[in-house]
Amino acid sequence: MKYLDEYRDPALARRLLGELRRTATRPWRIMEVCGGQTHTLVRQGIDELLPAGIRMIHGPGCPVCVTPLEILDRAMVIAARPGVTLTSFGDMLRVPGTETDLLSLRARGADVRIVYTPMDAVRLAAGHPDREVVLLAVGFETTAPANAMAVLHAARLELANFSVLVSHVLVPPAMTALLNDPGCEVQAFLAAGHVCAVMGWAEYEPIAARYRVPIVVTGFEPLDLLEGILMTVRQLEHGRHEVENQYVRAVRRSGNTDAQDAVRTVFRVTDRAWRGIGTLPGSGLELTEPYTRFDAARRFAAGAPSPAEDPECIAGAVLTGARLPTDCPAYGTRCTPRRPLGAPMVSAEGTCAAFHAAGRTKDMPKGVLQP
Numbered sequence: 001m002k003y004l005d006e007y008r009d010p011a012l013a014r015r016l017l018g019e020l021r022r023t024a025t026r027p028w029r030i031m032e033v034c035g036g037q038t039h040t041l042v043r044q045g046i047d048e049l050l051p052a053g054i055r056m057i058h059g060p061g062c063p064v065c066v067t068p069l070e071i072l073d074r075a076m077v078i079a080a081r082p083g084v085t086l087t088s089f090g091d092m093l094r095v096p097g098t099e100t101d102l103l104s105l106r107a108r109g110a111d112v113r114i115v116y117t118p119m120d121a122v123r124l125a126a127g128h129p130d131r132e133v134v135l136l137a138v139g140f141e142t143t144a145p146a147n148a149m150a151v152l153h154a155a156r157l158e159l160a161n162f163s164v165l166v167s168h169v170l171v172p173p174a175m176t177a178l179l180n181d182p183g184c185e186v187q188a189f190l191a192a193g194h195v196c197a198v199m200g201w202a203e204y205e206p207i208a209a210r211y212r213v214p215i216v217v218t219g220f221e222p223l224d225l226l227e228g229i230l231m232t233v234r235q236l237e238h239g240r241h242e243v244e245n246q247y248v249r250a251v252r253r254s255g256n257t258d259a260q261d262a263v264r265t266v267f268r269v270t271d272r273a274w275r276g277i278g279t280l281p282g283s284g285l286e287l288t289e290p291y292t293r294f295d296a297a298r299r300f301a302a303g304a305p306s307p308a309e310d311p312e313c314i315a316g317a318v319l320t321g322a323r324l325p326t327d328c329p330a331y332g333t334r335c336t337p338r339r340p341l342g343a344p345m346v347s348a349e350g351t352c353a354a355f356h357a358a359g360r361t362k363d364m365p366k367g368v369l370q371p
C-alpha cells in the first residue's frame with residue numbers, strides 16, 4: 001500500500017496491476033534497458049509488486065557505469081596537465097578510475113569543472129583562449145545530439161582550444177550482444193523512452209523479428225512502467241514479438257530526425273568497450289572527418305595507467321542482469337554511495353545505487369510488498 005499510494009494515480013496503478021495478474025499465466029523475464037527505469041522500478045517497489053514469476057532483469061543502460069575505465073583514466077591524465085580545463089557532467093566525477101577519481105584530482109588542484117550542457121564547455125573555451133577545454137562526452141543516443149551540436153558550434157567559432165573525449169555507446173548493439181549470449185534469460189525488453197525520442201524505434205524492429213522478443217518503448221513514470229510491463233506480458237502470453245510504443249506522448253517511430261542528422265554529421269559508428277562487459281562491435285560513436293581535429297584522444301595522446309578494476313566488484317554481471325547488486329559481497333559494506341568501489345554505486349542511474357537508495361538488503365525476499 002505504501003508504494004501505490006505514492007503514485008500519481010494510485011487507482012490506475014491498482015487497475016494495471018490487477019490486469020497484469022489476470023494476464024500473466026506463466027513466469028516471464030523482462031529486461032528494462034535504462035538505468036532511469038531501474039531507479040523508478042526499485043524506488044517505487046514495482047518489481048516487488050509484480051505477479052509472482054514476472055522478474056525484471058536490470059540492464060546495462062547506465063551511461064556512467066558503462067564508460068570504460070580506459071577513458072576515465074585517460075580523462076584524469078588529461079585533466080592533470082597544466083593549462084587544461086576538463087569539463088564533465090557531475091556523475092562522472094566520483095566514478096573510481098584505476099588509481100583515483102576526478103573529484104579527488106580536483107581537490108589536488110586540477111581544473112575539473114561540472115557543466116550542465118555541452119555548450120557550457122564551448123562557451124568556456126571561447127572565453128578562455130589561453131586554456132585547453134576538454135569535454136568528457138559520454139552517454140547513449142540521448143546525449144549524443146547535444147555533444148554533436150557542441151562540436152558543430154565549436155567548428156563554427158573556429159575554436160582551436162576545444163576538444164571532446166568521446167565515449168558514446170549505442171543501445172541496439174548491446175541488446176543484440178545480450179541476446180547472442182547463450183546464457184541470456186531475457187525474453188522481452190522495455191526500451192528506453194528517451195533514447196527512442198531521439199532515434200525512434202525502427203532500429204528495434206529487426207531485433208524483435210530476429211530474436212522473437214517483444215520490445216515495448218516505455219516511459220519513466222511508475223505508471224508508464226506498469227503499462228509497459230503489461231503490454232510486454234500481453235505479447236509474451238500471445239506469442240507475439242513486435243515493437244510497441246507505450247510512450248506515445250513523447251516518441252514517434254522516426255524519432256527526432258534533426259537530432260539524428262546532427263549526430264550523423266559529427267560521429268560515425270565504431271566498436272566500443274563497455275566497462276565490465278568488454279568490446280561490442282558497432283556499439284559506439286567516434287568523431288568523423290572533418291571533426292577529428294576536436295578529438296581529445298588524438299590531441300592528448302599521453303598514456304594512462306593500465307586499467308584495473310577493484311577485484312571485488314561484479315559490475316559486469318550486474319550490468320548484464322546476470323547478478324543482483326545484493327549478490328555482491330561488497331554491497332552496502334565495503335561499497336556504498338559514499339565510498340563506491342564500482343561505477344554502478346555512483347551514478348544516479350546505477351543499479352547498485354538504486355538498490356542502496358531503496359534500502360534493499362541481501363535477505364529481502366521477492367514479493368514482500370503487496371497492493
Ligand code: SF4
Pocket residue numbers: 312313314315318325328329330331332335336340341342343344345352
Ligand atoms: S555493490 Fe559496489 S562493488 Fe558490488 S557490483 Fe555494485 S558497484 Fe561493484
